[in-house]
Amino acid sequence: MEAAATSKVDVLIIGAGPAGLMLSLWMAKLGVKTRIVDKRTGKIVSGQADGFQCRTLEIFDSFGIGHKVWHEANHMHEVSFWNPDEDGKIRRHHRGPNTQPNLSRFTEAVLHQGRVESILIDTIRASASPKHPLVEIERSVMPTSLHIDESCVDDEDAYPVEVTLRHLTEEEATPTQRLSNLQDGLYRSNLAEDDTERLLANTAGVGREEKVQAKYVVGCDGAHSWVRKTLGEEYQMKGESTDAIWGVLDIIPITDFPDIRSRCMIHSAEFGAMMIIPRENKLVRVYTQLKQVSTGTGRVDRSQITPDVILETARKILSPYTLDYHYIDWWTAYQIGQRVGDRFSKHNRVFLTGDAVHTHSPKAGQGMNVSMGDTYNLGWKLGLVCKKLLQPHVLDTYELERRQIARQLIAFDQKFSKLFSGRPAKDASDEAGSSMSEFQQAFREAQLFITGVGIHYQPSILTSDSDLKGGLQGTETPSQSQVTSLAESAAHCQPGRRFASQIVLSQADARPWELQLHLPSNGRFRVVVFGGDISQATQLATVNKLGGWLQANWMTDEDPSIVDVLLVHSGPRDKIELLQDLHEVFHPFDKKLGWDYGKVFADDHGKAHKHYGVDPDRGAVVAVRPDGYIGLVTGLEAEDGWTRLQAWFGGLLRPSPSSS
Amino acid sequence: MEAAATSKVDVLIIGAGPAGLMLSLWMAKLGVKTRIVDKRTGKIVSGQADGFQCRTLEIFDSFGIGHKVWHEANHMHEVSFWNPDEDGKIRRHHRGPNTQPNLSRFTEAVLHQGRVESILIDTIRASASPKHPLVEIERSVMPTSLHIDESCVDDEDAYPVEVTLRHLTEEEATPTQRLSNLQDGLYRSNLAEDDTERLLANTAGVGREEKVQAKYVVGCDGAHSWVRKTLGEEYQMKGESTDAIWGVLDIIPITDFPDIRSRCMIHSAEFGAMMIIPRENKLVRVYTQLKQVSTGTGRVDRSQITPDVILETARKILSPYTLDYHYIDWWTAYQIGQRVGDRFSKHNRVFLTGDAVHTHSPKAGQGMNVSMGDTYNLGWKLGLVCKKLLQPHVLDTYELERRQIARQLIAFDQKFSKLFSGRPAKDASDEAGSSMSEFQQAFREAQLFITGVGIHYQPSILTSDSDLKGGLQGTETPSQSQVTSLAESAAHCQPGRRFASQIVLSQADARPWELQLHLPSNGRFRVVVFGGDISQATQLATVNKLGGWLQANWMTDEDPSIVDVLLVHSGPRDKIELLQDLHEVFHPFDKKLGWDYGKVFADDHGKAHKHYGVDPDRGAVVAVRPDGYIGLVTGLEAEDGWTRLQAWFGGLLRPSPSSS
Numbered sequence A, B: 001m002e003a004a005a006t007s008k009v010d011v012l013i014i015g016a017g018p019a020g021l022m023l024s025l026w027m028a029k030l031g032v033k034t035r036i037v038d039k040r041t042g043k044i045v046s047g048q049a050d051g052f053q054c055r056t057l058e059i060f061d062s063f064g065i066g067h068k069v070w071h072e073a074n075h076m077h078e079v080s081f082w083n084p085d086e087d088g089k090i091r092r093h094h095r096g097p098n099t100q101p102n103l104s105r106f107t108e109a110v111l112h113q114g115r116v117e118s119i120l121i122d123t124i125r126a127s128a129s130p131k132h133p134l135v136e137i138e139r140s141v142m143p144t145s146l147h148i149d150e151s152c153v154d155d156e157d158a159y160p161v162e163v164t165l166r167h168l169t170e171e172e173a174t175p176t177q178r179l180s181n182l183q184d185g186l187y188r189s190n191l192a193e194d195d196t197e198r199l200l201a202n203t204a205g206v207g208r209e210e211k212v213q214a215k216y217v218v219g220c221d222g223a224h225s226w227v228r229k230t231l232g233e234e235y236q237m238k239g240e241s242t243d244a245i246w247g248v249l250d251i252i253p254i255t256d257f258p259d260i261r262s263r264c265m266i267h268s269a270e271f272g273a274m275m276i277i278p279r280e281n282k283l284v285r286v287y288t289q290l291k292q293v294s295t296g297t298g299r300v301d302r303s304q305i306t307p308d309v310i311l312e313t314a315r316k317i318l319s320p321y322t323l324d325y326h327y328i329d330w331w332t333a334y335q336i337g338q339r340v341g342d343r344f345s346k347h348n349r350v351f352l353t354g355d356a357v358h359t360h361s362p363k364a365g366q367g368m369n370v371s372m373g374d375t376y377n378l379g380w381k382l383g384l385v386c387k388k389l390l391q392p393h394v395l396d397t398y399e400l401e402r403r404q405i406a407r408q409l410i411a412f413d414q415k416f417s418k419l420f421s422g423r424p425a426k427d428a429s430d431e432a433g434s435s436m437s438e439f440q441q442a443f444r445e446a447q448l449f450i451t452g453v454g455i456h457y458q459p460s461i462l463t464s465d466s467d468l469k470g471g472l473q474g475t476e477t478p479s480q481s482q483v484t485s486l487a488e489s490a491a492h493c494q495p496g497r498r499f500a501s502q503i504v505l506s507q508a509d510a511r512p513w514e515l516q517l518h519l520p521s522n523g524r525f526r527v528v529v530f531g532g533d534i535s536q537a538t539q540l541a542t543v544n545k546l547g548g549w550l551q552a553n554w555m556t557d558e559d560p561s562i563v564d565v566l567l568v569h570s571g572p573r574d575k576i577e578l579l580q581d582l583h584e585v586f587h588p589f590d591k592k593l594g595w596d597y598g599k600v601f602a603d604d605h606g607k608a609h610k611h612y613g614v615d616p617d618r619g620a621v622v623a624v625r626p627d628g629y630i631g632l633v634t635g636l637e638a639e640d641g642w643t644r645l646q647a648w649f650g651g652l653l654r655p656s657p658s659s660s
């Protein structure tokens, strides 16, 4: 073995699944020196996760790639519930929208994980520029040791985490079943053993090793996370597995079942439950409960699980409808269980994300979404701290915010899985059975959470406190935030929730825009000024005064400034001249590119003001975090607005070298 | 010189500009053996055409790539007219929508030609499959001779056109200015000389030559078309040039002119006219009249034209507003002229398309659109004739249909250019000046034509006659069609016009769709059945009887059949069971892929029926050509509907080997 080379990097990411790729995307966008390694030779080619929630699509859109997924994916508009009728035959009991209308401009959509990973990888590559180093996924590489030098974790210029990386052979990096049978997903299932231990043990003739000193290390290494295990006992996930085993088939079905292109939740009288997920390219995913493969004592006989066994069960559940297929894309099986870790970070230097810190059943289509949600939350914080734009203590909010979401997810999944796996109750007196109406209601109630749109981060240094409370169940005791919002200024913009989209017209060219598209994920904080009717001189003066204050205080020297200012006004568009009437902060000038015409929007008839809960006579200011979540809501005037903004930014941003 | 090798090909395309690429796309989609050659080493990288009309976007969408252009392009929503006021200073006189609302789901959009060519090339490549040979653009190749063997032009198995191709050297294929200065577009302008003659003359040390025998040759070789010249005198274009010289700058402007992000038509009192086209990525295209460079006798001194000259003129026109730039992307100049050929085809074996057969000024953003429109019209006809699915005499309709469009274009351009280049009239009595209100009105009236949505092909074997006439000015004497439409069945579906889009819900999964997206460009004819309220038993029976007749008569043995059937009904969606209630022609079965669930649509509250002018109590049948233009409108019943459909298809399609 050669002596290990040593190099330094700001961020080292372990694992290139959805969580790792989303994090790399942030790093690539922000231009942070990053390495990402994965023990496998290649990415997923088929199967695995496929459900794309509304909020995830919004996030993809904020990176300019939402339309790609949206175009290729199947959109799921409808859900059908099929239950046994009096003679035990399944019958459609209810049909309704799969995504609650008007939550988002997207509905739930379905596209397989491999395609999603490709899109992310291409976007990471495309983010490279002369100023931003290329972030390339290094395959067939895994860590073999991780050590934190605790003496310097508070020194932000230090590289306190040392990781040894081993470059694997092609054989080590290729799981056995992989090449011979691409459709077989069982080797990656939670019923199969992980190979990390075996690989680590294989010290005879190991490949090249190197040492990396990192400022930050992020474990995105999935359910069997080596990073998590390495961090010690107190990082182990807690929770339980149930006996319920489910099989998954991705097929092009040949069936006379009428709702095969809708999402279906089917409970049969005798043969267990089934879920149907219509997918892209005529594919359909079928989840079926496999009652027969459990050996009773909680152990599972894996060798008994084959696509035929899953198909047989599906046929029994669907009977009298027929089910067959010619083409199978992928199949697997898993055991339902819910686990979540207590700790998501060590010294804010090593972090755990995604399946590495929470696992649950896949049927609600949450894992990939929540995993990317974790690193979407972490990425900009890490990036801006590396760039010395953000105060390092903001990193505390990662565990605070995402652990809450993970716990809500686990609680939802426990309830939902139990109701789904249970035998349908024969009638109201049948207490051992699951009530089908309770099941439907649980599904409906969970919608806001499932779509990701309901996420509501608790108060913290990032999220001001608000009078208008109303989080989801399971909210932890809030850590006190330092600033309070003037919540009534924009009553439907609750701090901690994502800034929703409304359609507004570009002042400069009359183009209608989803306002969210003007809050791209580029690491900038945003001050969205709702100006009200600025064709009124006093209102215009107030807005311009605020503009002057923003310019003087928060337009830092970086190019572009860490704070971005948008103006939405409800005046008549043709009465306003962008360059002439408005303060320059609303049309910043660049020596080479001229004025920026893309920051001011007209809100026809004040419709958007109304949706955001802003009184057009008074206006409001909404400060939005780089991840699109609302941080602060306040007024336009010096007293209400400026002081709160000053305090909020003051607690987060680093004093710019030029100011103070 | 080596002896020339000889090979055979179905279609040989000369020139890989927009026209040639659109044609190749059809060929690649239809799987026709095709070669495409271009004398240049590479495609356009910047500049040239940039205007994308609504209809072109719809066409791109029918190939599955509309969203790509739409996402990248700038959308032009507004147009401003600036004229001199009493003191001769320019002033905004009018502002309005640039595209008439509700014409299309798109508005005019702007993206440079190089990007468009890339998207086309990638799509051509992606169309290759085991069944469909790859169509690769062969660069640095030009024809040196073309000969038609007239003795066998009527034998469809013959290859009557022999072309000699020469493989150029890198030096020959690279225009001199190209590598040294990418921004300079003058070498491609109509003020510059073409190098074809020089290249042809250079017989010393020529590269490899080969002979190609083709069934069909298509000249897509632009304004200096060698193919056109080779066809002889009677193919020369006719028309005239004016003195007006215009300069073009693609810059990121630094200006206080308030409407710089709108399309603007500016007439100054003294310094000529100017047009502003806001583009993608902060670019703006500026067209300015260059009064000073014409030497008076109609000759132009090219050496006098520089970006500075164009900028100087633009500054004078825009004064008192300022104009500057740091970044220039491209620039050129051209002389206004309008020419069109009389003949677009020789023996239906050699065709002329695009700039090779009509040229005009670029300001209305028509050239690229009309050029692609030509080959979009020709491509499917040629492809289906090669595949022996369509009767060869249908090829006659190419010249018939596209010459009319070219003539309308020339007429429009003459009028528009004259008004634009003219000095603005001082008042109503100033007859030598152009009237600004007349100019605005001409622009408004031309909208339908400019957008491409107004295209109305005259009656022919492809387009049935209709009672409800109403073509644009300039329609040629119609060649009689053999079938007449029952026009009142779908009053807003006029034969010869494109089948417009409406939103309908997929019966199978409730997804809302633009109906046009279910008429993709794949070479299939479409029978769109408007079923009305099929929850009524009699109406359902009528629809199913028609289904049976279609199945028996027009579902040919090819896979898929050349005729595709769609059903749009206005019954309540949840009262209809797709597989159970409807004839199998509406959900065709495939042994490997199961039933097709994508052919039936519910029309909520009959809104789409109303837009198409269909009475929901009676229904209608609209037969649509593979290019999305309406061929025939008729009723559902045997007498009205079937006989007309029979006659129409009978005149076009070849008897399928299995039937008759």
Ligand SMILES: Cc1cc2nc3c(=O)[nH]c(=O)nc-3n(C[C@H](O)[C@H](O)[C@H](O)COP(=O)(O)OP(=O)(O)OC[C@H]3O[C@@H](n4cnc5c(N)ncnc54)[C@H](O)[C@@H]3O)c2cc1C
Binding pocket: A014, A015, A016, A017, A018, A019, A020, A037, A038, A039, A040, A048, A049, A050, A051, A052, A113, A141, A142, A143, A189, A196, A220, A221, A222, A223, A224, A225, A226, A227, A248, A332, A334, A353, A354, A355, A356, A362, A363, A364, A365, A366, A367, A368, A369, A370, A371
């Ligand atoms: C059948 C099925 C259906 C599902 N359906 C959905 C769904 O519809 N929607 C949804 O959102 N989620 C779904 N999921 C869950 C989803 O797949 C996971 O939650 C998601 O992939 C987790 O992302 P991750 O990046 O955290 O982990 P992973 O995707 O597991 O990625 C971890 C990566 O780290 C690498 N790695 C692991 N260990 C090491 C190591 N020691 N060193 C280096 N690299 C390492 C792995 O090779 C892998 O590439 C489904 C899962 C299954 C099995």
Ligand SMILES: Cc1cc2nc3c(=O)[nH]c(=O)nc-3n(C[C@H](O)[C@H](O)[C@H](O)COP(=O)(O)OP(=O)(O)OC[C@H]3O[C@@H](n4cnc5c(N)ncnc54)[C@H](O)[C@@H]3O)c2cc1C
Binding pocket: B014, B015, B016, B017, B018, B019, B020, B037, B038, B039, B040, B048, B049, B050, B051, B052, B113, B141, B142, B143, B189, B196, B220, B221, B222, B223, B224, B225, B226, B227, B248, B332, B334, B353, B354, B355, B356, B362, B363, B364, B365, B366, B367, B368, B369, B370, B371
């Ligand atoms: C400044 C400017 C602005 C314009 N703006 C617009 C606009 O906004 N919208 C719009 O729609 N149109 C616009 N146009 C017009 C548009 O560019 C043309 O109409 C369009 O490119 C014509 O397409 P084409 O494929 O017919 O010909 P071309 O684009 O000219 O392509 C011809 C191709 O054939 C090749 N070729 C030529 N001779 C030979 C030969 N002998 N052998 C082999 N290959 C050969 C050439 O290399 C070239 O690649 C503009 C043009 C200019 C100059």
